Amino acid sequence: MSRFLLRRLLGAAVILMIISAVTFFLFFAVPRDPARFACGKICPPETLELVRHNMGIDEPVFLQYWHWLIGIFAGRDFTYGRCDAPCLGYSFVNQQPIFDAIVDRFPTTLSLTIGAAVVFLLFGIGMGMIAAARQGRPADKIASSASLIGASMQIYFVGVLATWVLVDQLQLFERPAYHELTADPVKWFSGLLIPWLVLSIIFTANYTRMTRSSMVEQLSEDYVRTARAKGMPSRTVFLRFAWRGAMGPIITIFGVDLGALLGGAIITEQTFVLHGIGELSIKAVVNQDLPMLLGVVLVAATAIVLFNIVVDAAYAFIDPRVRLS
Amino acid sequence: MTIPFLSVRDLTVDFDTEDGVVHAVDGLSFDVEKGTTLGIVGESGSGKSVTNLAVLGLHDPAYTKISGEIVLDGRELTTAPRRELERLRGNKVAMIFQDPLTSLSPYHSVGRQISETYRRHTGASRGEARGRAVEMLRRVGIPHPVSRVDDYPHQFSGGMRQRVMIAMALVCDPDLLIADEPTTALDVTVQAQILDLLKELQEQTGTAIILITHDLGVVANAAQEVLVMYAGRAVERGTVREVLGTPRHPYTWGLLSSMPRLRSSVDVPLVPVRGTPPSLIHVPPGCPFHPRCDYQAQAGPDLCVGDRPELSPHRGHGDACYLTPAHKREIFADQIKERL
Secondary structure (H helix, E strand, O other), X not given: OHHHHHHHHHHHHHHHHHHHHHHHHHHHHOOOXXXXXXXXXXXXXXXXXXXXXXXXXXXXXHXXXXXXXXXXXXXXXXXXXXEOOOOOXXXXXXXXXHHHHXXXXXXXXXXXXXXXXXXXXHXXXXXXXXXXXXXXXXXXXXXXXXXXXXXXXXXXXXXXXXXXXXXHHOOOOOOOOOOOOOOOHHHHHHHHXXXXXXXXXXXXXXXXXXXXXXXXXXXXXXXXXXXXHOOOOHHHHHHHHHHHHHHHHHHHHHHHHHXXXXXXXXXXXXXXXXXXXXXXXXHHHHOOOHHHHHHHHHHHHHHXXXXXXXXXXXXXXXXXXXXXX | OOOOOEEEEEEEEEEEEOOEEEEEEEEEEEEEOOOOEEEEEOXXXXXXXXXXXXXXXXXXXXXXXXXXXEEEOOEEOOOOOHHHHHHHEOOOEEEEOOOHHHHOOOOOOHHHHHHHHHHHHHOOOHHHHHXXXXXXXXXXXXXXXXXHOOOOHHHOOHHHHHHHHHHHHHOOOXXXXXXXXXXXXXXXXXXXXXXXXXXXXXXXXXXEEEEEEOOHHHHHHHOOEEEEEEOOEEEEEEEHHHHHHOOOOHHHHHXXXXXXXXXXXXXXXXXXXXXXXXXXXXXXXXXXXXXXXXXXXXXXXXOOOOOOOOOEXXXXXXXXXXXXXXXXXXHHHHHHHHHO
């Protein structure tokens, strides 16, 4: 297990380096000048040079990447002052340390992700199980068509509609907003309830369909028939045998989804004006803010890579045929 | 007259499919006595497996219509409630499947798969059940059962897996064991071992066995009685000596002629049964075998396409064919015997 972890973490580090390098070079592959963008409309050449130097983009791209990489482990000196490790640089736009900006935004994204994941796992897997158990019967048809409708929903539309109906008209829910969990757990919960529900609609639909098809497949397996042939009650056959086999593909997708959500639920954050990682990434792109862009890319990539490792470890736990080595 | 241990009467199994109703089993009757082995032979789709899944009530009731009687030890099974069947399965009636790799759960240790069956039906404690699992593994000839009880199916060879399967099936000392092609997926050398094991365990426990196979060699080795099935019906029935020694039905002749033999000379060609098995949605009228039968003319004009021949006599060596007994003897002696 520890050898597996060590090997996979090393691999993850390599992947993250490749991703950050690609981001770096792609940024400069497009002819652009972040310095001119930051300097403003009226910008004398001397000032532009100075801005360039302050940003660190007057150096060759390779060297820039090298400085950026070293900065993560050893810290870095800027014209504005010292940036301690782990240093992801300063924002081109407002000179805020990138690391602080991400740490500041991450709780919002994490809260959004965890809440939504709980909702879509619970409802998605639950509905998928019921549909599989009632194959071809009304419950299955209702679940299947509901998931088809759910999968074609648009977050911004449903989000605005839900807020208007549930908050403005019926006044059943709190207006969506982020409050810190540690400060006020009740407000944290009620403020995020609508974003959670709306964000999880599409996921719930997908997990319902995935769970159903995975369970249907397992239920026709020989070993499930054996379980029934040896007199296991149908509940046991369903949960302890079929579900055990059906879990694999669902966990794989869940790992990817969780990673992607932690990289920022851009549309959901925009719809409910939540200040998470997703909002940071939009600003980074719009403002040609390279250090910020690298920062959010790194967060998203790290989340996906780490959850991949977790998924692989979980696989070995579920299926004894899989070996971690 | 004693009541047979398992008695199947006029069993009919129909499946609803998108293409129409599949008549998988159509009016099948047979008996199995304790301590004996009945071999059920036939090609794929002849209804062998379907019949036996029906005995265990393993068909999805939403798509399956079962009629007739299945009486096990005085209990009627076709109308029994689901819970009663669940208590019976694995306990009084156990089943062994063809491919032990896919039929054992890959997610649970073999010890657990054996002991959970035992606990389910006896209410034994974890410890007792584990001890029983080890004992069963020893009985079926798994070396070092104490250390292997926690291993998973993929850590065993094919033959060992089938032994595990047998251990699991026999853990509650069932009165009836249904073995569905138990040796088909195994090496020839292992096949013989598994058949010997079944025979040996049967001698110890007195279990009745239904052995489903398409291999007449297996039947000759392991069974006392044979039932030959075709298109969901029994076409011939009798003791192994009767059916394999003096077969009467043209389909049985076909099966025997298509089987390679060690003792016969290489010059004797194998004769396959011509044609293909019939569709079970549109079963041929009359004798379902008539489109593939070479002896219709001798039976009499239009006899075989008219009414369906019944299995006769009702006890002993019987067959469902319109040829007269004299004809059957003559054809067998003149044309069939030399091929065997």
